[in-house]
Amino acid sequence: MNKKKRRLLIRTIILIVLTSAVAYTLYANFTKDERGMLKAGDKAPDFVLTDMDGNTHRLSDYEGKGVFLNFWGTWCKPCEREMPYMNNQFKKYQDQGVQILAVNVGESDFLINRFVSKHGLEFPILVDKEEEVQNAYGIDPLPTTFLINPQGKIEKIITGTMTENDIIEDLESIKP
Template sequence: MNKKKRRLMIRSVILLILVSAVGYTLYANFTKEDRGKLQVGDQAPDFVLKDMDGNTHQLSDYKGQGVFLNFWGTWCKPCEREMPYMNNQYKKYEDKGVQILAVNVGQSDFLINSFSSKYGLEFPIVVDKEEEVQNAYGIDPLPTTMLINPDGEIEKIITGTMSEEDIIEDLESIKP
């Protein structure tokens, strides 16, 4: 009788562990969209990336300024359409305390430089070779832009192409 109780107890523990594992797996799969995604009002995660000239850009260095943080790729047609608009506004807003940072997601220097030269881009293009920043920000799809206010909080998240009017409005909204 004692052996039977022990066997029942062991089987019950194993069953409980299996049910817990299945329950956790289901929970993790159904809530993965909500986890790791940044939302409006969240503090923007700090990062350090190098631009095409080898200069280091750390997000926290721009505290007190608005940051228009654009994630893009050279193959992305919507990115290609909005980059000239961003470039048109870059110099106007840099003097007003708003920085434009374009984060390329893991492409070669050759492709980035070719794209930048083709459109005469002047704003800093930083490269996320390991896609760590893209993952930290939960970026998908491209282009995605995060508007970061002078306090370092995410003010707005934009996915898809923007018109030049949209960009001006967005830059105005994060001006110190």
């Protein structure tokens, strides 16, 4: 194969790859509103994730309990501000039929463990490595919290930082 033909082949492959990337980006942007458009009253999508201790958590296993489902990242300052409040209330509400689950959005175990140790977090920290749960719930921005009632329906969706009083009110609202 001479140089001209090889160059033409490489340019054609590059052009195909770039065209595919542009087409995918356009498709993803035009359909993002249809994906993850959960609202209050919807059934919360079930999922199975593993926590930092290797335990498996399935949302449907918590039916009959209220679930405070928080999506967060170690780099997110508003997430960092509300984590100690969640930890304080976890201790109080875990015996009242309310479970706090914090889903990290695909970061490394090292970063998550360092964050958990720094803040002394005791509630389950689930890891969504493949970002499947984040996509199913349409998470944007962080932090986002879903209040799920004991029947598995979404009561409320909260984006942004919460105060400790906000968290207490929210946990009370989903208590069985």
